[in-house]
Amino acid sequence: MPGSPLIDDSVAAPGERVVAVVVAWNRRELLGQCLDALAAQRRPANAIVVVDNASTDGSADLAAARDVVDEVIAMPRNTGGAGGFTAGxxxxxxxxxxxxxxxxxxxxxxxPGCLESLLDVRALYPGRLALLASRADWKDGREHPMNTPRSRLGASSAERSRAASLGCRPIRSSSFVSVLIDAMAIRAEGLPVADYFLWNDDFEYTARLLRHRRGLYVPAARARHLTKAFGDSSADPGPRFYREVRNKIWLFTHSQALNGWERVVYGASTLRRWARTVRASRERATLGSGLWRGLVDGLTARPRRNDEVLADCPVAHEIQELENPR
Incomplete structure (x- = not known):
């Protein structure tokens, strides 16, 4: 990135311990399929942690009954995807x-080869990678537009060539759908922002991790993302539009994820997307209300600390160690 030298630590040693984290909420059947797929990996994870966001459909019990699962974190309430991933x-x-x-x-x-493909690229790349993102397909095999990682604008020709030689491309951010993250980068940057609850927590966190570090999109690592509908974040969101707006404002004003020119570029892109979403919506009144409330709350408040948001959850010690070490 222009004006932002990338951190380039030595390549990590082989035999690294991989821990899979699955965040669950009231999708028991899909959780079972996810855990079956994790058990069937050619290179399985060394441990699996399931964070259950106070499901009412028996998801936590299903996870606890699976031998492949090493630990189930039972949250006392639904903390959203952001809180679940922060805890996990x-x-x-x-x-x-x-x-x-x-x-x-x-x-x-x-x-079955998803994790193996991510680790193969990590081992072959000349330098340490903070993040590797899988290709996410919808149920019909089309690449899911909700999960296509953002390319790294300004990546050097050498970076692009190194990535291309492995069938990859440099990225600036990604979704949380099958992403492999280096624990060294996590310890340096902290955790996702739990107060986002839903939407843009993945954008903020992965962009923060990758502001001064390298990440790759690995199309050979395939996963299916079984959402109900095929579409990107501009699909009609209804009341959830409030969090899209509030969290984007928080990202642009309170996060260190983006530099100055990126705020301008992504900010303009966001305004265009919001306009398209409202125009295409059948619930314009709902989106208009969400837009107004999101702007007000985004500009008048700021995200709370993770140890405040998750104070009643069984992860306080771990958050303290990572974000507020003594």
Whole structure:
């Protein structure tokens, strides 16, 4: 990135401990498919942590009954995807001693060679990678537009060539659907922002990890993302549009994920997307209300600390160790 030298540590040693983190909420059947897929990996994770966001459909019991699962974190309430991943990543690094954390939602079904492909690229790349993102397909095999990683604008020709030689491309951010993250980068940057609850937590966190570090999109690592509908974040969101707006404002004003020119570029892109979303919506009144409330709350408040948001959850010690070490 222009004006931002990338951190380039030596390549990590082979035999790294991989801990998979699955965040679950009221999708018991899909969680079962996800865990089956994790058990079927050609190179399985060394441990699996399931974070259950106070499901009412027996998801936590299903996870606890599976031999492949090493730890189930039962949250006392639904903390959203952001809170779930914050908790899971903290447990993976601190309690499970992960070198690499492989994260996904319960509707993510990794193919049998998914983790193996991510690790192969990591081993072959000349330098340390903070993040590797899988290709996410919808149920019909089309690449899911919701999960296509953003390319790294300004990547050097040498970076692009190194990535291309491995069938990859340099990226600036990604979704949380089958992403492998280096624990060293997690310890340096902290955790996702739990107060986002839903939407843009993945954009903020992965962009923060990759501001001064390298990440790759690895199309050979295939997973299916079994959302109900095929589409990107501009699909009609209804009341959730509030969090899209509030969290984007928080990202642009309170996060260190983006530099100055990126705020301009991504900010303009965001305004265009919001306009398209509202124009295409059948619930314009709902989106208009969400837009107004999101702007007000985004500009008048700021995200709370993770140890405040998750104070009543069984991860306080792990968050403290990662974000507020003594």
């Amino acid at each position: 990543i903290a447990v993976a690094v601190v309690r499970q001693h992960a070198d690499l954390v492989w994260i996904m939602d319960d509707d993510t079904i990794p193919g």
